[in-house]
Amino acid sequence: MKNLFKLFAMFIVFSSVAFAQEDEGEETEIKEITIIHAGTLLAVAGNDPVQEKSIIIEDGKIKSVKDGYIDNDGTEDAEFTIIDMSDKFVMAGMMDMHVHLASGSGNSADYAIKGVINSYKTLMAGFTTVRDLGASDDTIFKLRKAINDGDVIGPRIYAAGNIIGVGGRTNGKECNGIESCRKTTRDMIRGGADWIKIYSSCSGSQLCSNEDGSPMFFDDEITAITEVAKKYNIKVAAHSHPRDSALQVLKYGVKSIEHGSFINEDAMDTMIADDVYYVPTVSVMDMLEEVVEKGEVSEEMLIHDQSFLDNNPPKIFEAYKRGVKIATGTDAGVVPHGKNYREVERFVELGIPNSDALKMTTVNAADLLDKSDEIGTIEVGKKADIIAIDGNPLETIEDIRNVVFVMKEGTVYKD
Numbered sequence: 455m456k457n458l459f460k461l462f463a464m465f466i467v468f469s470s471v472a473f474a475q476e477d478e479g480e481e482t483e484i485k486e487i488t489i490i491h492a493g494t495l496l497a498v499a500g501n502d503p504v505q506e507k508s509i510i511i512e513d514g515k516i517k518s519v520k521d522g523y524i525d526n527d528g529t530e531d532a533e534f535t536i537i538d539m540s541d542k543f544v545m546a547g548m549m550d551m552h553v554h555l556a557s558g559s560g561n562s563a564d565y566a567i568k569g570v571i572n573s574y575k576t577l578m579a580g581f582t583t584v585r586d587l588g589a590s591d592d593t594i595f596k597l598r599k600a601i602n603d604g605d606v607i608g609p610r611i612y613a614a615g616n617i618i619g620v621g622g623r624t625n626g627k628e629c630n631g632i633e634s635c636r637k638t639t640r641d642m643i644r645g646g647a648d649w650i651k652i653y654s655s656c657s658g659s660q661l662c663s664n665e666d667g668s669p670m671f672f673d674d675e676i677t678a679i680t681e682v683a684k685k686y687n688i689k690v691a692a693h694s695h696p697r698d699s700a701l702q703v704l705k706y707g708v709k710s711i712e713h714g715s716f717i718n719e720d721a722m723d724t725m726i727a728d729d730v731y732y733v734p735t736v737s738v739m740d741m742l743e744e745v746v747e748k749g750e751v752s753e754e755m756l757i758h759d760q761s762f763l764d765n766n767p768p769k770i771f772e773a774y775k776r777g778v779k780i781a782t783g784t785d786a787g788v789v790p791h792g793k794n795y796r797e798v799e800r801f802v803e804l805g806i807p808n809s810d811a812l813k814m815t816t817v818n819a820a821d822l823l824d825k826s827d828e829i830g831t832i833e834v835g836k837k838a839d840i841i842a843i844d845g846n847p848l849e850t851i852e853d854i855r856n857v858v859f860v861m862k863e864g865t866v867y868k869d
């Protein structure tokens with residue numbers, strides 16, 4: 455008993471020493487502050503760039519932006535890390551609003567491996583945030599968590615999970631009649647979906663995906679999906695190629711039209727009035743051009759693909775001139791991952807000015823996600839998602855291929 459008391463007394467002594475050390479540690483807590491010296495800074499895409507600025511970063515967020523190159527911002531008890539980007543073009547991390555990181559052929563194990571590889575490629579290309587619009591199972595939600603936890607290197611993910619369709623599509627979640635549409639939508643949201651993705655027309659690789667193609671859902675089915683999503687404050691993205699499927703879904707409050715290959719002026723005007731985004735996935739034209747050039751598909755398919763090539767690019771430029779809000783989305787998964795810059799390049803090829811194309815992959819994407827208060831620009835209080843580029847994409851858009859530095863939420867992933 456006496457020995458036991460002795461042990462207890464020793465424990466008390468040891469633990470009070472530990473506390474004292476901890477207390478001492480707290481008194482001299484060192485703040486870690488990173489300062490990026492930005493030669494050219496495009497703080498807000500769409501505005502003019504500025505020269506020779508210091509971006510001060512603490513706790514993953516932008517603390518301040520100061521004139522000239524400073525080595526400390528006057529904070530006491532702080533350790534400063536200086537990152538010299540004085541000969542670089544610095545801007546906010548880019549965003550891709552239409553990717554499929556963890557899907558395709560195979561099973562869950564394949565999706566997981568592909569997901570890890572594709573996430574890495576995407577972040578290294580300077581894309582710090584993505585919206586994943588369609589996966590084959592729940593792997594994408596687990597990938598999202600692994601990235602958030604810091605176990606996997608990749609962009610911040612907003613994920614839809616499985617696409618909701620009318621059935622028959624592999625791994626698609628079914629919506630057939632009001633009850634099943636409600637149930638499936640609730641299931642997806644409970645399972646972790648940040649967005650709901652619906653298949654309101656057939657796939658672009660099918661002949662039924664033409665200008666006069668029929669919408670897939672009945673009105674009450676679309677209503678069921680959008681009403682459930684609204685209850686949970688979740689937004690709906692609608693895959694749509696034919697003219698009428700866009701017109702249909704726009705009646706029920708979707709937030710974005712994906713592809714929108716044959717949207718007409720009525721659809722565009724509704725999108726402007728209702729603040730609906732257009733994510734035209736024009737990068738897919740890279741693939742279609744290759745298909746048509748090789749000519750290894752049926753005559754019918756060649757005509758089909760050619761109609762997309764002839765129609766879509768001018769349609770996107772028309773929507774831009776009309777004032778439809780556009781965000782970049784490549785459909786990576788259909789086209790290669792890590793080449794997400796192609797969408798921005800394609801926009802410029804259409805005639806959209808470089809500064810607006812860069813806005814579509816930063817400011818507009820944040821707005822589409824309803825995260826403008828957190829990401830999309832280099833401003834005080836925003837998450838420190840910052841990239842540096844060799845060259846000047848405001849002059850030569852292809853320079854966005856030369857991403858030499860990537861920071862996501864204050865952590866450097868590429869330097």
Ligand SMILES: [Zn+2]
Pocket residue numbers: 552553554587588785788
């Ligand atoms: Zn897609």
